[in-house]
Amino acid sequence: SSTSSLSLVSSPSSPALHFIGKKEDIVRAGRVTKLVNGCRDVLVLYHQGQLYAMDRRCYHSGGELQNGDIEEFNGRLCIVCPWHKYKITLAEGEGLYQAVENPTVKPIRTYWCSKGVKQRVHKVTEVGGNIFVTLNDSSKPIESDVYQVEKYRTMPESK
Numbered sequence: 108s109s110t111s112s113l114s115l116v117s118s119p120s121s122p123a124l125h126f127i128g129k130k131e132d133i134v135r136a137g138r139v140t141k142l143v144n145g146c147r148d149v150l151v152l153y154h155q156g157q158l159y160a161m162d163r164r165c166y167h168s169g170g171e172l173q174n175g176d177i178e179e180f181n182g183r184l185c186i187v188c189p190w191h192k193y194k195i196t197l198a199e200g201e202g203l204y205q206a207v208e209n210p211t212v213k214p215i216r217t218y219w220c221s222k223g224v225k226q227r228v229h230k231v232t233e234v235g236g237n238i239f240v241t242l243n244d245s246s247k248p249i250e251s252d253v254y255q256v257e258k259y260r261t262m263p264e265s266k
């Protein structure tokens with residue numbers, strides 16, 4: 108039953124799962140933003156049958172990723188930041204960009220590159236139709252961390 112699954116969740120040895128919402132509601136909405144554990148401003152996305160979670164504010168300049176389009180680049184699903192169109196992979200939080208193969212050769216040909224992980228992504232777990240996020244507590248700094256301060260957290264009163 109869901110009760111027995113949930114008792115595992117509170118086991119002190121396992122990382123904390125934070126309730127986000129009912130899966131059916133998140134699937135319907137497509138995107139949900141939530142201040143998790145009173146400290147982390149997180150965006151949970153549902154796209155093509157998968158759930159993803161990442162810091163809500165874009166690593167570049169704090170853009171609001173919940174308003175970005177989801178597109179595929181080089182076979183990888185990305186959120187495109189609405190502010191300056193940076194592309195961030197949904198699964199890993201990698202920043203993707205197009206590099207020029209050889210600037211002296213015309214026409215210019217480009218290829219996709221990764222800047223590495225720039226956006227902190229979090230783990231999503233489903234337990235009995237409820238969706239939980241486990242915060243990624245890797246001690247290695249990730250660029251999106253700088254927007255996880257109170258002044259960027261203020262949410263608009265209405266959507």
Ligand code: FES
Pocket residue numbers: 165166167168169170188189190191192193
């Ligand atoms: Fe996201 Fe600039 S703030 S691309």
